[in-house]
Amino acid sequence: MRENYMVDMERGCGLALLLAIAAIAAACASDSNNICQWHGEVPKMQRRIIDISHAYRHDLPVWDSSTPLGSPVHLQHSFANGSLFNLSELKMGCHTGTHVDAPSHFLQEAYEEGLDVNSLDLEILNGLVLLVDTPREENITAHTMEKLNIPFGVERVLFRTLNSDRRLMWRTNFESSFSGFTKDGAQWLVDHTSIKLVGLDYLSVATYEEAAETHRILLRKQGIILLEGLDLDDIEVGIYVLHCLPMRLINAEGSPIRCILTK
Amino acid sequence: MRENYMVDMERGCGLALLLAIAAIAAACASDSNNICQWHGEVPKMQRRIIDISHAYRHDLPVWDSSTPLGSPVHLQHSFANGSLFNLSELKMGCHTGTHVDAPSHFLQEAYEEGLDVNSLDLEILNGLVLLVDTPREENITAHTMEKLNIPFGVERVLFRTLNSDRRLMWRTNFESSFSGFTKDGAQWLVDHTSIKLVGLDYLSVATYEEAAETHRILLRKQGIILLEGLDLDDIEVGIYVLHCLPMRLINAEGSPIRCILTK
Numbered sequence: 434m435r436e437n438y439m440v441d442m443e444r445g446c447g448l449a450l451l452l453a454i455a456a457i458a459a460a461c462a463s464d465s466n467n468i469c470q471w472h473g474e475v476p477k478m479q480r481r482i483i484d485i486s487h488a489y490r491h492d493l494p495v496w497d498s499s500t501p502l503g504s505p506v507h508l509q510h511s512f513a514n515g516s517l518f519n520l521s522e523l524k525m526g527c528h529t530g531t532h533v534d535a536p537s538h539f540l541q542e543a544y545e546e547g548l549d550v551n552s553l554d555l556e557i558l559n560g561l562v563l564l565v566d567t568p569r570e571e572n573i574t575a576h577t578m579e580k581l582n583i584p585f586g587v588e589r590v591l592f593r594t595l596n597s598d599r600r601l602m603w604r605t606n607f608e609s610s611f612s613g614f615t616k617d618g619a620q621w622l623v624d625h626t627s628i629k630l631v632g633l634d635y636l637s638v639a640t641y642e643e644a645a646e647t648h649r650i651l652l653r654k655q656g657i658i659l660l661e662g663l664d665l666d667d668i669e670v671g672i673y674v675l676h677c678l679p680m681r682l683i684n685a686e687g688s689p690i691r692c693i694l695t696k
Numbered sequence: 697m698r699e700n701y702m703v704d705m706e707r708g709c710g711l712a713l714l715l716a717i718a719a720i721a722a723a724c725a726s727d728s729n730n731i732c733q734w735h736g737e738v739p740k741m742q743r744r745i746i747d748i749s750h751a752y753r754h755d756l757p758v759w760d761s762s763t764p765l766g767s768p769v770h771l772q773h774s775f776a777n778g779s780l781f782n783l784s785e786l787k788m789g790c791h792t793g794t795h796v797d798a799p800s801h802f803l804q805e806a807y808e809e810g811l812d813v814n815s816l817d818l819e820i821l822n823g824l825v826l827l828v829d830t831p832r833e834e835n836i837t838a839h840t841m842e843k844l845n846i847p848f849g850v851e852r853v854l855f856r857t858l859n860s861d862r863r864l865m866w867r868t869n870f871e872s873s874f875s876g877f878t879k880d881g882a883q884w885l886v887d888h889t890s891i892k893l894v895g896l897d898y899l900s901v902a903t904y905e906e907a908a909e910t911h912r913i914l915l916r917k918q919g920i921i922l923l924e925g926l927d928l929d930d931i932e933v934g935i936y937v938l939h940c941l942p943m944r945l946i947n948a949e950g951s952p953i954r955c956i957l958t959k
Contacts (some may be wrong), residue, residue: 471830482818488944506790506948512804519800519807519909521790527769528783531944537782541775544782555745555956559939645780645917676822676953678941681751681794684781685769691954693818 442580451652468488483694485591485663486531492499492605493530496636501605527687533558533679534659538686539648550688551681553645557658560677561590562694564668566693569595572640573614575621589675591632593665601635602662611635614645619650623657630675632660632692660692668694738822746936746957748895750792750927752843755868756793759899764868765792790950791899796821797922801949802911808809813951814944818861820892820921825852825938825957827931832858835903836877838884852938854895864898865925874898879906882913886920893938895923895955923955931957 487493505525510516513674535550536543571577573592583590594612601608613633622628631638638659639647651657660677673694680688698952750756756765773779798813799806834840837856846853855873858952858953864871877898885891894901901922914920923940936957
């Protein structure tokens with residue numbers, strides 16, 4: 434059954450541990466083959482955390498602007514000014530750098546229903562994820578999606594595109610020629626996959642030219658969460674555990690988000 | 697060995713799964729006792745995500761203020777105003793609601809060294825955590841810490857205090873009589889435990905009266921990360937997996953943070 438192709442390793446972890454203990458005990462109890470020569474402590478597997486969020490650097494590109502971000506934090510109290518502590522204020526657009534879109538970003542009916550970033554499902558934002566490389570010569574069209582052949586059952590996919598090769602998130606100027614989903618690519622995803630979370634490596638999952646309509650196609654299907662501005666450089670394609678935690682901003686249609694992968 | 701008392705279940709998860717598969721195979725191969733009557737699919741264990749972050753509600757209390765937060769997001773573009781999308785700006789203090797302190801908050805030398813929230817160690821912010829209830833009649837003093845008897849080897853502890861019973865994070869006015877660490881409680885923690893992350897259920901881990909010096913004691917020991925304003929209501933004490941992801945704010949001495957527990 435293709436739907437069961439990916440075992441949710443994280444959810445099964447506690448169970449796996451119990452099974453391991455029980456089964457090792459069982460194997461040792463009936464150890465006629467002397468297979469049970471394992472002594473000593475369980476070695477710790479080194480879990481590796483990979484940060485796929487960009488820092489809010491002053492030179493981070495900003496959507497449709499030739500002026501980069503600058504600093505989003507400003508000291509209001511400081512030792513330098515005689516205070517007993519440093520204390521900053523934060524001021525930035527909700528769609529700056531690595532961020533998440535809520536349905537209310539492009540759908541007024543969703544805005545009115547309160548489908549803000551605070552309503553995004555943590556069960557979708559956290560779990561197994563597939564990182565794929567897209568063909569470099571094209572946007573993510575229906576044809577591209579068909580070629581990528583993402584198995585049904587996969588719920589979270591990060592698409593690494595030509596944007597990473599071009600290091601667009603490291604340029605100070607916004608670059609409208611970035612790669613992203615076309616309308617028909619988005620429609621194909623909605624119609625033919627079980628994907629509930631899409632991540633991309635520039636400031637929009639949708640191409641510049643078709644941004645509004647493509648977003649609407651993806652956001653209209655309840656539950657598709659869009660991660661934008663991810664840092665996917667220098668990571669092997671494959672399956673990871675994704676943890677993505679946005680701010681609980683009530684009424685906001687977007688939020689800065691920190692995302693990590695563990696392997 | 698008390699240091700090895702807590703096995704890092706998350707890091708050991710992949711290994712546990714492999715061990716489970718290998719050991720089940722071994723047990724089945726030598727299944728003279730017919731213990732291996734297990735057929736069919738691995739059942740999915742239901743992982744439960746518990747959100748321990750407060751939403752940025754308009755009525756959230758603000759440090760030392762009788763005026764609550766209000767809305768930190770403001771629409772700049774909206775359908776209502778003829779735009780093709782909604783787009784908000786975010787403006788708030790870096791220590792609002794559920795947030796994390798960096799060493800640079802109370803230590804000028806740390807500020808100069810660049811020990812900002814972007815430098816906080818994701819390995820500490822993510823991993824096994826112990827949730828404890830503190831005695832309700834006292835602040836967290838050296839004596840309290842001694843009584844709590846937190847095993848050496850435990851690196852992350854969330855302290856639920858009288859603040860949760862009093863529902864202080866649900867009051868609009870700041871309440872300076874909240875419970876927290878005293879100086880000697882902080883010093884005891886630094887001297888006698890292996891704790892690298894401390895979480896508390898009001899806007900400061902330290903009492904109002906001793907806030908500055910207590911913070912300095914905790915922040916001075918490299919690596920102690922302070923989570924403040926957590927929502928620890930209605931959770932059983934015990935061991936969980938903690939995931940905490942702050943914003944990558946360069947030069948900021950604090951950041952909003954989203955924290956979840958999984959069980």
